[in-house]
Amino acid sequence: MTQILVSAPALDRIADRLLAVAPDADVVSVTADGTWRRDGEPVDEGAIRPDVVWLSFDTFRTDALRALFRIIVDDDSAVRWVQTFNAGLDLPVWKTVLERGIRLTKSSAQAPPIAEYVVAHALSLIVPIDQQRALQQRHEWANTPYREISHTTWTLVGYGAIGREIAARVVPFGVDLRVVRRTPQAADGATEVVDLTGLPHLLPSSDVVVLAAASNDETRGMADEAFFRALKPGAILINIARGNLIDEDALRDGLDRSQPATAVLDVMATEPLPAEHWMWDHPQVRVTAHTSNSGSGIGRRGDELFLDNLARFLAGDELRNEAAPFEVGL
Amino acid sequence: MTQILVSAPALDRIADRLLAVAPDADVVSVTADGTWRRDGEPVDEGAIRPDVVWLSFDTFRTDALRALFRIIVDDDSAVRWVQTFNAGLDLPVWKTVLERGIRLTKSSAQAPPIAEYVVAHALSLIVPIDQQRALQQRHEWANTPYREISHTTWTLVGYGAIGREIAARVVPFGVDLRVVRRTPQAADGATEVVDLTGLPHLLPSSDVVVLAAASNDETRGMADEAFFRALKPGAILINIARGNLIDEDALRDGLDRSQPATAVLDVMATEPLPAEHWMWDHPQVRVTAHTSNSGSGIGRRGDELFLDNLARFLAGDELRNEAAPFEVGL
Numbered sequence: 215m216t217q218i219l220v221s222a223p224a225l226d227r228i229a230d231r232l233l234a235v236a237p238d239a240d241v242v243s244v245t246a247d248g249t250w251r252r253d254g255e256p257v258d259e260g261a262i263r264p265d266v267v268w269l270s271f272d273t274f275r276t277d278a279l280r281a282l283f284r285i286i287v288d289d290d291s292a293v294r295w296v297q298t299f300n301a302g303l304d305l306p307v308w309k310t311v312l313e314r315g316i317r318l319t320k321s322s323a324q325a326p327p328i329a330e331y332v333v334a335h336a337l338s339l340i341v342p343i344d345q346q347r348a349l350q351q352r353h354e355w356a357n358t359p360y361r362e363i364s365h366t367t368w369t370l371v372g373y374g375a376i377g378r379e380i381a382a383r384v385v386p387f388g389v390d391l392r393v394v395r396r397t398p399q400a401a402d403g404a405t406e407v408v409d410l411t412g413l414p415h416l417l418p419s420s421d422v423v424v425l426a427a428a429s430n431d432e433t434r435g436m437a438d439e440a441f442f443r444a445l446k447p448g449a450i451l452i453n454i455a456r457g458n459l460i461d462e463d464a465l466r467d468g469l470d471r472s473q474p475a476t477a478v479l480d481v482m483a484t485e486p487l488p489a490e491h492w493m494w495d496h497p498q499v500r501v502t503a504h505t506s507n508s509g510s511g512i513g514r515r516g517d518e519l520f521l522d523n524l525a526r527f528l529a530g531d532e533l534r535n536e537a538a539p540f541e542v543g544l
Numbered sequence: 545m546t547q548i549l550v551s552a553p554a555l556d557r558i559a560d561r562l563l564a565v566a567p568d569a570d571v572v573s574v575t576a577d578g579t580w581r582r583d584g585e586p587v588d589e590g591a592i593r594p595d596v597v598w599l600s601f602d603t604f605r606t607d608a609l610r611a612l613f614r615i616i617v618d619d620d621s622a623v624r625w626v627q628t629f630n631a632g633l634d635l636p637v638w639k640t641v642l643e644r645g646i647r648l649t650k651s652s653a654q655a656p657p658i659a660e661y662v663v664a665h666a667l668s669l670i671v672p673i674d675q676q677r678a679l680q681q682r683h684e685w686a687n688t689p690y691r692e693i694s695h696t697t698w699t700l701v702g703y704g705a706i707g708r709e710i711a712a713r714v715v716p717f718g719v720d721l722r723v724v725r726r727t728p729q730a731a732d733g734a735t736e737v738v739d740l741t742g743l744p745h746l747l748p749s750s751d752v753v754v755l756a757a758a759s760n761d762e763t764r765g766m767a768d769e770a771f772f773r774a775l776k777p778g779a780i781l782i783n784i785a786r787g788n789l790i791d792e793d794a795l796r797d798g799l800d801r802s803q804p805a806t807a808v809l810d811v812m813a814t815e816p817l818p819a820e821h822w823m824w825d826h827p828q829v830r831v832t833a834h835t836s837n838s839g840s841g842i843g844r845r846g847d848e849l850f851l852d853n854l855a856r857f858l859a860g861d862e863l864r865n866e867a868a869p870f871e872v873g874l
Contacts, residue, residue: 330693330717334671341664346832353824355816355833362839363660383716387660486685494683502676503685509692 215240216528217264219285221278222251224270228517235525248277263290266527268520269298271323271512286311295527297520301325301376301507302456304429308542318537319523322375323516327509328426328454329379335478335500336384336422339450340366364388369420371413371436372427372455373401375535380424392416394427410436417444422452423474428541429456437461442468449474454506457482462493469498480506545570546858547594549615551608552581554600558847565855578607593620596857598850599628601653601842616641625857627850631655631706631837632786634759638872648867649853652705653846657839658756658784659709665808665830666714666752669780670696691751694718699750701743701766702757702785703731705865710754722746724757740766747774752782753804759786760873767791772798779804784836787812792823799828810836 215238222243225232232241242252242262250257259281267286273279286293287310295317300308301324311318338344342358349356366389370377373395385391385403393401394416398409408416410432417423423445427433437451437460445451451474453460462483468474478500479493485504493499523533545568552573555562562571572582572592580587589611597616603609616623617640625647630638631654641648668674672688679686696719700707703725715721715733723731724746728739738746740762747753753775757763767781767790775781781804783790792813798804808830809823815834823829853863 326694326718327690327692330667330671334667334673334693337660337664338668338673341660343664343668346835347830349833350824350831353819357833357835357838359835359838360657360840362657362841363664364656365840386713386716388656489683494680500677501680503679503687505676505687505689508687508689510690510695511692 218266219264220268223272244278246276248281271299319535323512324507325375325379328506331506366421368422377426422450425453425455439464445473447472452478548596549594553602574608576606578611601629653842654837655705655709658836661836696751698752707756752780755783755785769794775803777802782808
């Protein structure tokens with residue numbers, strides 16, 4: 215019998231559908247404060263040996279998450295598959311998980327809101343909305359000519375679930391989209407696809423650069439002094455990946471030269487961003503609190519992904535979003 | 545021999561291509577101050593009897609435009625076709641033009657930047673950018689949950705060149721798009737298409753309403769008290785059509801009830817908006833100066849449209865964007 219660990223709020227949402235997918239499963243749930251239940255009755259943690267663990271979005275920053283991780287990494291763990299809410303797998307624990315032969319599937323549920331964040335911020339900077347609002351404050355009726363989005367060139371670094379959702383939303387604006395990915399296969403709507411070694415050649419013509427790549431040995435610190443010196447003056451840089459992709463001192467110097475003109479950063483090297491950090495008050499930086507994923511659809515999409523993957527797991531089929539060893543640094 | 549009137553700046557841009565399309569044409573140009581030239585030599589206005597007149601974007605608010613209109617509406621006019629930079633044909637002169645049997649083609653060149661304006665403003669309101677910037681000002685690290693664009697319902701009133709460009713850009717976000725058009729034929733990506741009589745039923749479920757319709761007897765004042773009372777509280781209203789589609793007193797009352805929560809207005813009943821108008825300082829209104837068309841691509845697209853239509857005109861083919869009598873109130 216397959217034992218499945220889920221959070222109590224997640225079970226409340228999907229109990230019927232879980233039963234339909236896995237009628238014989240032994241389902242154990244954990245509350246936000248980390249206590250275990252089976253059919254409403256308390257369960258002793260020592261008696262739990264799950265096959266499947268689901269880290270749903272609602273476990274984020276709760277004791278439920280800590281309790282579930284305790285089970286996963288326990289020396290006696292028999293876990294065979296973990297579905298996590300993470301999109302990036304740079305936490306060291308994921309390396310341990312794969313080393314132990316546990317299968318791991320990541321989440322694509324947050325890709326739509328992250329793509330919305332990227333496009334909304336970029337468009338709000340390209341269409342001269344701030345200039346229009348300043349004119350309004352002065353009761354000034356004046357045209358605001360601007361370079362059309364259709365005339366901009368974008369470089370998208372990373373073409374996973376998030377990169378694809380971004381591409382699908384910006385290509386219809388007629389932008390010239392170039393994609394940087396590990397293996398330079400074609401990408402929908404992209405005029406050029408290169409691997410990371412090709413990025414320096416794209417920077418001088420990039421109006422918008424979006425970092426949507428995994429954080430790993432290849433990408434860490436990729437936005438360094440050379441990157442910013444090569445970047446087109448006036449460019450917009452958006453980072454929704456990981457803070458450590460950017461050398462923040464090099465960014466600060468680049469901003470002084472308008473390379474980039476504006477940085478939109480949802481992630482930083484240190485999170486939460488310290489209250490006295492220079493970024494907070496820099497007029498060319500938009501700081502947000504690692505919140506680009508905070509869309510209203512992530513819960514539902516996360517539930518659907520888990521249920522679909524559970525059906526696949528039980529049937530022995532391929533899992534969606536399964537982590538490859540290189541993704542955890544193996 | 546076909547006589548063609550164009551502006552001097554337009555002729556500078558397209559002289560070679562014009563010659564290729566119409567090698568035998570007699571081309572007369574007019575400078576911004578309204579003086580006529582043929583091959584650089586002055587021409588007397590009385591000697592001009594053009595077949596074709598092109599009102600290019602560069603003539604806007606110049607004496608060239610006044611001079612070209614003098615020729616078009618002259619009692620002895622032999623003009624057979626006018627290409628204008630206007631997208632909307634509510635100026636009374638267009639009725640006169642069609643009544644005289646002159647063919648008229650309008651412009652679709654400004655549709656892409658107007659669509660960019662609509663989507664950029666809407667997205668900047670749906671993704672909580674203002675809230676994020678306020679948090680940044682306070683050095684406050686906090687999530688900003690929001691209702692995803694993918695969960696919003698849009699009603700697009702008008703499905704001409706501009707409406708289509710808007711639809712092409714918002715459908716990839718997964719919005720539920722309903723279209724209101726004169727004849728309720730299918731519209732790409734729309735879940736529902738109705739004529740103007742169906743609009744009241746769509747308003748209570750509309751998160752975003754975009755007015756992109758021609759101004760005519762049917763649409764003038766359409767956003768009246770009943771419209772605002774039916775509108776979903778919290779909605780965004782965007783008008784890039786004509787100011788007279790909205791009853792501005794009814795809008796002001798509606799804003800007090802959050803019907804709509806925000807109005808983004810590029811057009812008003814009186815333009816330029818008087819310096820003391822209530823809209824300027826209303827916290828729920830974004831006022832812009834009939835400038836949504838001010839994109840960098842309108843000149844080139846306008847040139848291409850004229851040259852393409854000229855080739856069609858000379859070959860006796862159908863013209864692009866030709867005005868139907870109802871569009872000028874006939």
